[in-house]
Structures are given as structure tokens and as C-alpha cells.
Amino acid sequence: MRERWQPRVxxxxxxxATTSTGLVVDVRARFGFTAAPGTTDDARIRHLTMAPPPQYAARLFRRPGIGAGEQQLRAIAAEGLGEMYFRDGGRRAHGLEVESTDVDQFEIDL
Incomplete structure (x- = not known):
């Protein structure tokens, strides 16, 4: 049975979540990336549990209201994970594009 939160809660x-704490994303999927020539990495299964910055939470919460599908929501989450895990918040791997496929597990918690 699906639980329903009261609107005031x-x-x-x-x-x-969208302004300070963000979300926790737990995903097991095949992640790969492409970057500058000669710096590609073949995709492999990774299990990541991370808290992307709050702006990704804002994008995830905004999308369902305008009819976004599950693929679009997963793409936003993958972008946030790419920013945190692969690009380390902009400190490395500039220009890296992260792609996730073969999603085995995908959970978002507040």
C-alpha cells in the first residue's frame, strides 16, 4: 500500500530538500562516461549512494508536475551523481559526460 503524506508535512x-539538505540517491546501474579523446571509460556496474546538491532535488521535484517520465527523472539523478562522484563537484574530470544504463536498483530518500 502506498503511503500518502499530508500536504502540510x-x-x-x-x-x-530543494534548498539545503538535498536527497539521498541509492542506485545500482551500469555507469560509463566519455570525455576528451583518449579518456573514455567503458561502462561497468556501480553501486552508488550519494547526496547530490539540492539543485538536483529541486529539478526532480519539479519534473513530475510537468509530466516527466521515469527516464527523465533517472537522467537528472544520473547527472547529479556524475557531478558528485565522477566530477567531484567540479574539482576534476571537466567536460565528462556520464551515462547510466541497465538500472538494477534506484531509490531516492529524503
């Missing part, structure tokens, strides 16, 4: 939690 849900909205402050979403607001907090």
Missing part, C-alpha cells in the same frame, strides 16, 4: 520537507 510534504511541502516543508520538499522545500528543505
Amino acid at each position: 510534504r511541502e516543508p520537507t520538499r522545500r528543505q
Whole structure:
């Protein structure tokens, strides 16, 4: 049975996630990336549990309201994981494009 949060509980939690705390994304999928010539990495299965920056939470919460599908939501989450895991918040791997396929597990928690 699906639990339903009361609107007065849900909205402050979403607001907090989109402005300060973000979300926790737990995913097991095939991740690969491409970058500058000669720096590609073949995709491999990775199990990542990370907290992307709050702006990704804001994008995830905005999308369902405009009819985004599961693939679009996963792409936003993969982008956030790419920023945190592969590019280390902009400190390395500039220009790296992350792609995720073969999603085995995908969970988002507040």
C-alpha cells in the first residue's frame, strides 16, 4: 500500500530538500562516461549512494508536475551523481559526460 503524506508535512520537507539538505540517491546501474579523446571509460556496474546538491532535488521535484517520465527523472539523478562522484563537484574530470544504463536498483530518500 502506498503511503500518502499530508500536504502540510510534504511541502516543508520538499522545500528543505530543494534548498539545503538535498536527497539521498541509492542506485545500482551500469555507469560509463566519455570525455576528451583518449579518456573514455567503458561502462561497468556501480553501486552508488550519494547526496547530490539540492539543485538536483529541486529539478526532480519539479519534473513530475510537468509530466516527466521515469527516464527523465533517472537522467537528472544520473547527472547529479556524475557531478558528485565522477566530477567531484567540479574539482576534476571537466567536460565528462556520464551515462547510466541497465538500472538494477534506484531509490531516492529524503
